[in-house]
Amino acid sequence: xxxxxxxxxxxxxxxxxxxxxxxxxxxxxxxxxxxxxxxxxxxxxxxxxxxxxxxxxxxxxxxxxxxxxxxxxxxxxxxxxxxxxxxxxxxxxxx
Amino acid sequence: xxxxxxxxxxxxxxxxxxxxxxxxxxxxxxxxxxxxxxxxxxxxxxxxxxxxxxxxxxxxxxxxxxxxxxxxxxxxxxxxxxxxxxxxxxxxxxxxxxxxxxxxxxxxxxxxxxxxxxxxxxxxxxxxxxxxxxxxxxxxxxxxxxxxxxxxxxxxxxxxxxxxxxxxxxxxxxxxxxxxxxxxxxxxxxxxxxxxxxxxxxxxxxxxxxxxxxxxxxxxxxxxxxxxxxxxxxxxxxxxxxxxxxxxxxxxxxxxxxxxxxxxxxxxxxxxxxxxxxxxxxxxxxxxxxxxxxxxxxxxxxxxxxxxxxxxxxxxxxxxxxxxxxxxxxxxxxxxxxxxxxxxxxxxxxxxxxxxxxxxxxxxxxxxxxxxxxxxxxxxxxxxxxxxxxxxxxxxxxxxxxxxxxxxxxxxxxxxxxxxxxxxxxxxxxxxxxxxxxxxxxxxxxxxxxxxxxxxxxxxxxxxxxxxxxxxxxxxxxxxxxxxx
Numbered sequence: 283x284x285x286x287x288x289x290x291x292x293x294x295x296x297x298x299x300x301x302x303x304x305x306x307x308x309x310x311x312x313x314x315x316x317x318x319x320x321x322x323x324x325x326x327x328x329x330x331x332x333x334x335x336x337x338x339x340x341x342x343x344x345x346x347x348x349x350x351x352x353x354x355x356x357x358x359x360x361x362x363x364x365x366x367x368x369x370x371x372x373x374x375x376x377x
Numbered sequence: 378x379x380x381x382x383x384x385x386x387x388x389x390x391x392x393x394x395x396x397x398x399x400x401x402x403x404x405x406x407x408x409x410x411x412x413x414x415x416x417x418x419x420x421x422x423x424x425x426x427x428x429x430x431x432x433x434x435x436x437x438x439x440x441x442x443x444x445x446x447x448x449x450x451x452x453x454x455x456x457x458x459x460x461x462x463x464x465x466x467x468x469x470x471x472x473x474x475x476x477x478x479x480x481x482x483x484x485x486x487x488x489x490x491x492x493x494x495x496x497x498x499x500x501x502x503x504x505x506x507x508x509x510x511x512x513x514x515x516x517x518x519x520x521x522x523x524x525x526x527x528x529x530x531x532x533x534x535x536x537x538x539x540x541x542x543x544x545x546x547x548x549x550x551x552x553x554x555x556x557x558x559x560x561x562x563x564x565x566x567x568x569x570x571x572x573x574x575x576x577x578x579x580x581x582x583x584x585x586x587x588x589x590x591x592x593x594x595x596x597x598x599x600x601x602x603x604x605x606x607x608x609x610x611x612x613x614x615x616x617x618x619x620x621x622x623x624x625x626x627x628x629x630x631x632x633x634x635x636x637x638x639x640x641x642x643x644x645x646x647x648x649x650x651x652x653x654x655x656x657x658x659x660x661x662x663x664x665x666x667x668x669x670x671x672x673x674x675x676x677x678x679x680x681x682x683x684x685x686x687x688x689x690x691x692x693x694x695x696x697x698x699x700x701x702x703x704x705x706x707x708x709x710x711x712x713x714x715x716x717x718x719x720x721x722x723x724x725x726x727x728x729x730x731x732x733x734x735x736x737x738x739x740x741x742x743x744x745x746x747x748x749x750x751x752x753x754x755x756x757x758x759x760x761x762x763x764x765x766x767x768x769x770x771x772x773x774x775x776x777x778x779x780x781x782x783x784x785x786x787x788x789x790x791x792x793x794x795x796x797x798x799x800x801x802x803x804x805x806x807x808x809x810x811x812x813x814x815x816x817x818x819x820x821x822x823x824x825x826x827x828x829x830x831x832x833x834x835x836x837x838x839x840x841x842x843x844x845x846x847x848x849x850x851x852x853x854x855x856x857x858x859x860x861x862x
Contacts, residue, residue: 337810
């Protein structure tokens with residue numbers, strides 16, 4: 283599996299990740315070598331093997347729908363890059 | 378002096394009134410100031426809080442309320458959230474981040490009376506095996522400052538090896554406790570998945586991440602694990618299982634212990650000298666009455682490929698929270714929302730983190746999900762089943778922690794694949810969720826070599842027992858690098 287510069291740009295867009303133009307080729311080549319490594323997986327027949335998402339076979343724990351935590355908006359917004367009136371500010375999305 | 382003592386010895390000295398927590402804390406803070414310039418193992422030193430907590434610990438002891446860890450200083454890996462203290466995870470993305478809350482591990486250790494000396498350096502977001510991907514610069518190995526300390530818990534390992542802290546916390550996603558413990562000549566334990574809470578431990582690959590102790594001896598690890606483990610309702614994968622006293626079985630004799638040696642861990646790629654050191658350790662166990670059995674873990678060679686699908690996939694999803702909106706780095710003058718996301722992330726993350734986000738995004742994208750992620754999960758089950766079968770025949774599995782001793786700074790940093798392969802013996806243990814340890818077993822070219830001991834799920838007590846008995850017969854674990862004595 284070989285990735286080209288255009289593939290890297292597409293994946294970087296999906297990941298919302300800015301990659302400098304001069305580094306695109308480098309990523310294409312290192313990603314290709316990682317995918318080559320990963321391709322060793324294909325040598326094994328895994329028909330009928332149940333995928334293992336987690337090391338422990340346990341069910342999701344549920345709890346009663348009760349309020350346990352208090353609102354700490356001011357505390358959490360102290361570390362935000364930009365806030366106003368208790369809201370997080372980002373560039374205008376709708377004109 | 379105090380720094381040549383183990384955590385257990387310091388605990389006994391505090392109990393006997395031979396030293397106060399303030400004296401110990403001052404001693405280690407001074408050592409950090411005097412020596413950390415040589416190895417760069419700390420990102421933040423929490424002097425003021427440490428001295429205040431130490432005074433409180435001394436008062437608590439005077440009042441007769443002390444436990445075994447009351448007043449003992451320890452360093453935390455900078456992956457654990459610490460309230461009001463910078464928590465960077467080794468990244469520019471979180472360079473300005475002061476956590477509004479404590480990780481459960483931090484909180485539990487604080488309740489046990491542990492004093493935090495500071496936060497240790499690490500590979501950025503725990504992605505690396507050499508500590509060279511840190512935004513705060515590479516950590517150096519105290520045994521040879523040209524060499525890496527291993528990673529990702531490289532700062533924790535180096536600080537303990539240089540005796541700048543009696544012990545430290547670490548996290549292990551693919552070997553990040555065991556490989557640096559091996560490279561730095563200390564004892565590290567990665568517990569069973571679900572044993573220690575992941576709450577407040579910045580997530581890398583959630584189905585693999587697990588926190589554990591890094592210290593000078595198995596006895597020290599047992600004391601720390603007592604404080605760290607236990608059920609936590611705030612972590613949805615924390616297991617509701619009682620915590621035994623991990624120090625209780627340390628002195629059990631090993632006669633009749635069945636040790637499995639996987640033939641795949643002693644084949645191609647393993648350095649001869651490391652093989653010799655490991656074989657010598659096995660002889661030591663034979664002399665203690667253990668039975669040795671050759672076993673097979675036939676899918677070992679697939680562990681690295683499977684890991685480099687599962688870990689990047691989970692990382693790309695976990696790291697999507699870093700978007701420049703609510704906390705962390707934000708770029709200057711974003712043109713629109715997409716520009717804000719892209720540039721904040723592009724500027725905040727380093728190369729290796731970007732690489733893994735890209736691999737994970739690709740593996741999870743439409744049309745590739747089955748070929749990569751599902752396939753990897755199927756192989757993950759086969760790797761895990763190998764261990765299940767092995768543990769029907771043996772009590773513990775032993776082998777090398779890493780295929781070689783610490784390599785030089787810069788030696789592998791341009792070649793991700795050869796870097797990834799340095800975790801070849803540790804990764805499968807994470808995929809299967811098993812506990813594993815690395816124990817100092819000797820030297821090769823004057824650099825430490827670690828013996829890896831792998832146990833069945835929740836068999837930490839046995840691992841600690843097996844490691845402790847070895848440390849009663851050998852003194853590899855008490856060696857200190859000349860420059861830091």
